[in-house]
Amino acid sequence: MNVETTAPADSADAGTPAHLDPTAVTRWLEPAEQHAWRTFITGVTALFERLDRELREQHDVSLAEHEIMVRLSEAPRRSVRMAELAASVSHSRSRTTHTVARMERDGIVARVACPSDGRGVMAVLTDAGWERLVSASHTHVRGVRAHLVDVCDPADLLALGRVFDAVHEANTVPGHLD
Amino acid sequence: MNVETTAPADSADAGTPAHLDPTAVTRWLEPAEQHAWRTFITGVTALFERLDRELREQHDVSLAEHEIMVRLSEAPRRSVRMAELAASVSHSRSRTTHTVARMERDGIVARVACPSDGRGVMAVLTDAGWERLVSASHTHVRGVRAHLVDVCDPADLLALGRVFDAVHEANTVPGHLD
DNA sequence: GTCTGAAAGTTGACCGTTCAATAACCTACC
DNA sequence: GGTAGGTTATTGAACGGTCAACTTTCAGAC
Numbered sequence: 001m002n003v004e005t006t007a008p009a010d011s012a013d014a015g016t017p018a019h020l021d022p023t024a025v026t027r028w029l030e031p032a033e034q035h036a037w038r039t040f041i042t043g044v045t046a047l048f049e050r051l052d053r054e055l056r057e058q059h060d061v062s063l064a065e066h067e068i069m070v071r072l073s074e075a076p077r078r079s080v081r082m083a084e085l086a087a088s089v090s091h092s093r094s095r096t097t098h099t100v101a102r103m104e105r106d107g108i109v110a111r112v113a114c115p116s117d118g119r120g121v122m123a124v125l126t127d128a129g130w131e132r133l134v135s136a137s138h139t140h141v142r143g144v145r146a147h148l149v150d151v152c153d154p155a156d157l158l159a160l161g162r163v164f165d166a167v168h169e170a171n172t173v174p175g176h177l178d
Numbered sequence: 179m180n181v182e183t184t185a186p187a188d189s190a191d192a193g194t195p196a197h198l199d200p201t202a203v204t205r206w207l208e209p210a211e212q213h214a215w216r217t218f219i220t221g222v223t224a225l226f227e228r229l230d231r232e233l234r235e236q237h238d239v240s241l242a243e244h245e246i247m248v249r250l251s252e253a254p255r256r257s258v259r260m261a262e263l264a265a266s267v268s269h270s271r272s273r274t275t276h277t278v279a280r281m282e283r284d285g286i287v288a289r290v291a292c293p294s295d296g297r298g299v300m301a302v303l304t305d306a307g308w309e310r311l312v313s314a315s316h317t318h319v320r321g322v323r324a325h326l327v328d329v330c331d332p333a334d335l336l337a338l339g340r341v342f343d344a345v346h347e348a349n350t351v352p353g354h355l356d
Numbered sequence: 357g358t359c360t361g362a363a364a365g366t367t368g369a370c371c372g373t374t375c376a377a378t379a380a381c382c383t384a385c386c
Numbered sequence: 387g388g389t390a391g392g393t394t395a396t397t398g399a400a401c402g403g404t405c406a407a408c409t410t411t412c413a414g415a416c
Contacts, residue, residue, distance in 0.1 A: 026316045027323065036339030037322055041245070042268040043342035044222055046349050049268075062372090067219070082395060090220040090227070095373055097396055102372085119381045119394040138204045144215055145205065151348040152341045159337035161214030163330045164221035170329040171224050240402090261364060273403055275366055280402090297364045297411045 051143045059136040064091065065103055066140055069133040072109065072125035079124040081114060108132050229321045237314040242269065243281055244318055247311040250287065250303035257302040259292060286310050 029037060052063040061069075067089045072078050080088070086096035100123050103109040108129030114120025125133070149157060207215060230241040239247070245267045250256050258266070264274035278301050281287040286307030292298025303311070327335060 024320070026319055028319055029322065029327070032336065032339065033327055036335055036342070037326075039342040039346055040338060041226075042266075043345040043349070044226075045268040047345055048219075048222075050349065064372090083393085088220075090223040092374070093395070094375075094397090098372070101396090114394095117382075117394080121395065141204055141206055142202070144207065147349055148215075148341075148345060149207070149211055152344045153337075156337040156341045157214055158210065159331075159334040160218060160341055161210065163326075163334050163338055164214070164217040166330045167221045167225055167326060168217055171221070171228065171325055242402095259364085260366095270404070271365065272367090272405075276403070279366090292364095295364080295412075299365065 047147055050147060051140065054139055054143050055136055058139050059132060061108075061132060061136050063140075064089070064099060065108075066133070066136055068096075068099065068103070068123075069108065069125060069129060069136075072123060073130065073133055077124070078130070079112070079122040082121050082123060085123055103129070225325055228325060229318065232317055232321050233314055236317050237310060239286075239310060239314050241318075242267070242277060243286075244311070244314055246274075246277065246281070246301070247286065247303060247307055247314075250301060251308065251311055255302070256308070257290070257300040260299050260301060263301055281307070 048063060055061050055063055055066055068085060071085060071088050072080055082096055082100070083093060085100075086093045089096075091099070100109055100111065104111055108126055110124045110126055112122050112124055114122050226241060233239050233241055233244055246263060249263060249266050250258055260274055260278070261271060263278075264271045267274075269277070278287055278289065282289055286304055288302045288304055290300050290302055292300050
């Protein structure tokens with residue numbers, strides 16, 4: 001009765017390309033793999049939801065907005081081109097436009113024309129934005145520790161870093177957002 | 179210039195409760211921790227987005243809907259109470275209501291009154307839903323393999339499972355959704 | 357029985373994201 | 387120097403999710 005778990009066929013599958021080939025035999029997930037995937041997807045959902053809620057309640061900033069502020073804070077003039085900003089947080093350009101528009105209304109970022117490219121727009125972290133980032137980061141980092149870092153083995157956390165380096169590598173097929 | 183990275187104070191922090199105490203000294207993330215967290219959050223975003231897109235394009239089902247179908251498929255009469263369903267996928271009750279309503283319109287689930295509890299509603303996977311699940315699961319599992327499982331070390335994947343078991347444990351503070 | 361408090365589920369308004377279309381601009385070729 | 391094709395960013399409609407209010411039902415006290 002379990003579609004996802006069962007491993008009906010373990011047939012060779014020798015040399016079949018990948019997930020694109022509709023004639024390929026599907027290699028189902030092993031029980032351990034399946035467990036990992038399932039707790040992963042629900043765990044991530046709960047974790048993000050919680051971090052987002054904590055930031056919103058205590059600093060009136062979403063997790064996505066916080067991420068954007070962090071990127072801006074690290075850039076040369078605290079400013080980053082919209083497209084680069086979108087790519088660096090793995091959001092679509094459109095989403096980034098909307099988010100930055102809200103942040104601008106809120107006074108935590110400003111938008112200025114890009115000097116070197118007439119099409120370009122640079123998002124800049126304002127002083128108010130900087131203040132907000134500084135205080136929000138306390139909440140954020142404590143949350144990340146309390147709900148993730150401190151509840152697991154440091155070695156496992158490093159493994160998590162390796163996993164997502166690899167995922168990032170494999171998933172950087174340019175042209176898949178927006 | 180980097181708020182999130184710097185570790186301005188490594189002061190004892192002996193015995194301070196947690197992320198709730200506003201007077202506590204914030205222990206910033208180590209570079210390796212910060213790197214792990216950053217690639218993690220963007221990697222997960224990209225990964226979920228991609229799996230969701232593949233399911234939508236090829237089977238007209240979202241990742242969230244697929245998760246719900248999987249849970250239903252494994253239950254005794256392919257039916258689960260709404261609240262339990264919501265908890266098992268870490269979504270709010272409200273979200274589950276809306277999602278199931280759409281799925282019902284689509285003919286892949288049905289809603290029936292719960293015999294043992296007059297307040298209760300059971301979501302049931304229809305035959306059409308079962309068919310849809312079976313074919314969608316091929317796409318899903320291949321995607322999970324291609325974009326996650328097969329790109330990283332098996333041992334690291336197990337570590338990921340352990341991490342999110344712990345996260346789930348720590349994060350199951352009942353009453354934090356809806 | 358009925359009253360009180362809690363839980364299950366739904367609803368509709370609001371907010372954030374996606375999607376497709378569009379305008380503005382850059383590059384390069386001729 | 388004009389035009390073709392690609393890139394950047396934005397826009398508004400449609401969609402999905404959250405939030406707070408609400409209805410119905412259950413369980414226990416009395």
